[in-house]
Amino acid sequence: MKALLCKAFGTADSLVLEDIPSPVPGSDEVLIDVHMAGVNFPDTLLIEGKYQIKPAFPFAPGSEAAGIVAAVGAGVSHLQPGDKVMALTGWGSFAEQVVVRASQVTLMPTRMDFAGAAAFGVTYGTSMHALCQRARLQKGETLLVLGASGGVGLAAVEIGRVMGAHVIAAASSKQKLEVARAAGAHELICYGNGSLKEQVNALTEGRGADVIFDPVGGDLLDQAIRAIAWNGRLLVIGFASGRIPQLPVNLTLLKGAAVLGVFWGAFTQRQPQENQANYRQLFAWHAEGKLRPLISQQYALARAGDALEALRLRKAVGKLVVEIRKGSS
Template identity: 55%
Template sequence: MKAMLCKEFGPIERLVLEDVPSPVAGKGQIVISVQAAGVNFPDALLVQGKYQLRPPLPFAPGNEFAGLVKEVGEGVAHLRPGDAVIGLAAHGGYAQEALVDSAAVFPLPAGTDPVVAAASLTVYGTALHALKDRAQIKAGETLLVLGAAGGVGLAAVEIGKLLGARVIAAASSDQKLDVCRSRGADSVINYAREDLKERVRALTDGRGADVVCDPVGGDYTEPALRSVAWNGRFLVVGFAAGEIPRIALNLPLLKGYAVVGVFCSEFSRREPARYRENIDQLLDWVATGKLTPLIGGRYPLARAVDALRALLRREVTGKVVLLP
C-alpha cells in the first residue's frame, strides 16, 4: 500500500509517497481501508517536530480517517470487516490503510459519506469540547469566534448556534465572512480592516462576549482578551497564526473572567467515556443533517504537501481532506 511518510522532522516538503507493507491488526486493533483522511493543523506541527508528540520515524501523519474495516485483531468483537467507520489515532491516516486501536473507532451511521465523516471528528470534536465541556456555554450567551472561517472556527460557529448562542464571527476577509454567515453567524467582523475590540463593544452594547473561542493566537488575541464580558470565558484552542501570545494577567483579574485551555486529544485519553458521548452526539447531528461540514479542498494522497501548505497559508475555508 502507499503512504505519505515523514522520514525526518522538518519542512512539510520533505514528506514522501512510498510503498510500504500493509499493517497487521494486533490484539485490540483494526486495520481500516482509508477512503478519506482529514487534514489538520497539528499534522503539520507533527511533521515539523513542533507538536507535543514525536512519533518514531518514519511515520505517516493524519489523526482522523474514515473508511471500511479491512481486518480485526484478537479480542475485537464489536466490529467486522466491511463495517463503515471513522478512526482516530496520533498518526497514520495519510495512507491507503491505517492501523488503529479499536477503542478509538466509531461506527458510522448508515449512508454517511466518508469524506464528510473525515471532516468531522477533529474540528467539530474540538469545538464541542471547547464550548460544552470547557466553557459550559448557555443558550442566549454571546460567542466570539476568531479565525471563524477555518476548520475549528467554522465548527465553533455552527455548534455555537446549535447550543443556542448568539455568534459573532471574526475573520480576515469579506469572502470568509460570507461563509460564516451562511453557516449561521449572527454578526461578523473583518479584523483585517476593523478594530476588533471596538466592533465587539458595539455589537454587544459595551458588554463584551461571554465566551471567546481562539484557535488562532497571534495579533488578535490581546484585543479579544479585552473584549471578554464580566464572568466570561476565554478559550485557548490553538495557535494557527504561529505565535503563542503572552497574556496580561491583569485583564482576567479586572473582569473576573477565566482563561481556559482546550486540549481535545488529551481529553479523549483521560476521559474516554465523556469523549465518546461527544462523538456520538456529533455523528447524530451529521446523520440528521444538523451539521454538514464544509469541504474546502479535496486532494489525492500524492498531493498531501499541497493540502498542508494551503492549510498553513490559511487559504482554506472549511476543512481539507485527502482521498487515498
Template identity: 50%
Template sequence: MKAIICNQFGLPDSLIFGELQDPKPAKNQILIAVEACGVNFPDVLIIQGKYQFKPELPFSPGGEVAGKVIELGEGVTQFQVGQSVLALCGWGGFAEKVAVDVDRVFAMPPGLSPEIAATTLYTYGTSFHALKERAKLQEGETLLVLGAAGGVGLAAVELGKLMGAKVIGAASTDEKLELCREKGASETINYTSEDLKTRIKELTGGKGVDVIYDPVGGDFTEAALRGIAWKGRYLIVGFANGEIPKIPMNLPLLKGCAILGVFWGQFSKLEAKQSFQNIAQLVQWIKAGKIEQHIRKRYSLEESPQALQALLDRKMLGKGVVLI
C-alpha cells in the same frame, strides 16, 4: 502500500509520495483500509516536530480516517472484517492502510459517507467539547469565534448558533466572513482592517462577549481578551498563527474571567464515555441536517502535501479531505 512519507521533520514540501511496508495490527488494534482522511492543523504541526506527540521517523501524517476493517488484532471482538469505521489514529492516515488502537475506533453510523465521517471528529468534536463542557455556553449568550472560517472555527460558529448563542465571527478576509455569515454568524469582524477590541465593544453595546473561542493565538489573543465580558470564558484551542501568546495576568483579574484550555484529544481518551455521547449527538445533528461540514477541497493521496500547505498558509476555508 502507497503513502505520504515524512522522513525528516519539516514543512509540507519535504514530504514524499512513496511506498511503506504494510502495517500489522498489534494486540487490541484494528487494521483499516483508508477511504478518506481529514486534513487538520495538528497534521501541520506533527510533520514539523511541534506537536505534543512525536512519532518515530519515517511516518505518514493524517490523524482522522474513515474506511473498512481488513484485519483484527489479538483480543479485538467488538468489530468485524468488512465493517465501516471512523478512527482517530493520531498519524498514519495519509496512506492506504493504518493500524489503530481499538479504543480510538468508532462504528460508522448508517448513512454517513466516508468523507463526511473523516472530517467531523476533530473539528466538530473539538468545538462541541469546547462550547459544551469547557465554556458551558448558554442560550442567549454572545460567542466570539476567532479564525472563524477555518475547520474548527466554522464548526464553532455553526454549533454556537445551534446552541442558541449570538455568534460573532472574526476572520481576515471578506470572503471568509461571508462564509461565517452563511454558517450562522449574526455579526462579523475583519481583524486585519478593524480594531478587534473596539469592534467587540461596539457590537455588544460595551458589555463585551461572554465566550471567546480562540484557535489562532498570536496578537489577537490579548486584543480579544480585553473585549471579554465580566465572568466571561476564554477558550484556548490552538495557535494557528504560529505564536503562543503571553497574556498579561492582570486581565483575568480585572475581568473576573476564566481562561480554559481545550485539548479534545486528551478529553476523548480520559472521558471516553462523555466523548462518545458528544459524537452521537453530532451524528444525530448531521443526519438531521442541522450541521453540515463545509468541505473546501478534495485531494488525492499524492496531493496531500498541497492540502497541508493550504492549512499552513491559512487559505483553507472549512475543511479539506484526502480521498484514497
C-alpha cells in the same frame, strides 16, 4: 501499500510517496483500509517537529481517517471486517492502511460518506468539547469565534448556534466571513476594520463576549481578552498564527474571567465516555441537518503535502480532505 512519509522533520514538500509493508493489528487494535483522510493544523506541526508528540521516523502524517475495517485484533468486539468507520489515528492516515486502537474507532453514521466522515471527527469533536465541557456555553450567551472560516472555527459557529448562543464570527476577509454567515453566524467582524475590542463592544452594547473561541493565538488573543465580558471564558484552542501569546493576567482579574485550555486529544483518552456522548449528540444534529461539514478542496494522496501547506499558510476555508483510494465517496 502506498504511504506519504515524513522521514525527517521539515516542510510539506519533503514528504515522499513510497510503498511500505501493510501494518498488522495487535490486541485491541483495528486495521482500516483508508478511503479518505482529514487534514488538520496539528498535522503541519507534526512534520515540522513542533508538536508535543514526535513519532519515530518514517511516519505518515494524517490524524483522522474514514474507511472500511479490514481486520481486527484480539479483544475487539464492537467492530468487524467490512464495517464503515471513522477513526482518530494521531498520525498514519495518509496511507492506504492504518492500524488504530479500537477505542478510537467509531462506526460511521449512515448518512455520512467517507469524505464527510474524514472531515468531521477532529473539528467537531474539538469544538464540542470546548463549548460544552470547557466553556459550558449557555443559551442566550454571546460566543465570539476567531478564525471562523477554518475547520474548527466553522464547527464552533454551527455548534454554538445549535446550542442557542448569539454567534459573532471573526475572520480576515469578506469572503471568509460569508462562509461563516452561511454556517449560521449572527454577526460578522473583519479584523481589518478596526479594533477587535471596539467591534465586539459595538455588537454587544459594551458587554463583550461571554465565550471567546480562539484557535489563532498571537495578536488576536491579545486583542480578544480585552473584548471579554464579566465572568467570560476564553478558550485556548491553538496557535495557527504561529505565535504563543503572553497573557496579561491582570485582565482576567478585572473581568472575573477564566482562561481555559482545550486539549481535545487528551480528553478523548481521559474521558472517553463523555467524548462518545458528545459524538452521539453531534451525529444526531448532523442527521437533523444542523451540522454540515464544508469540504472546500479534495487532494490526491501524492498531493497531500499541498493540503498541509495550504493549512499552514491559513489559506484553507472549511475542511481539506485527502482521497486515499480513487472513487471513494
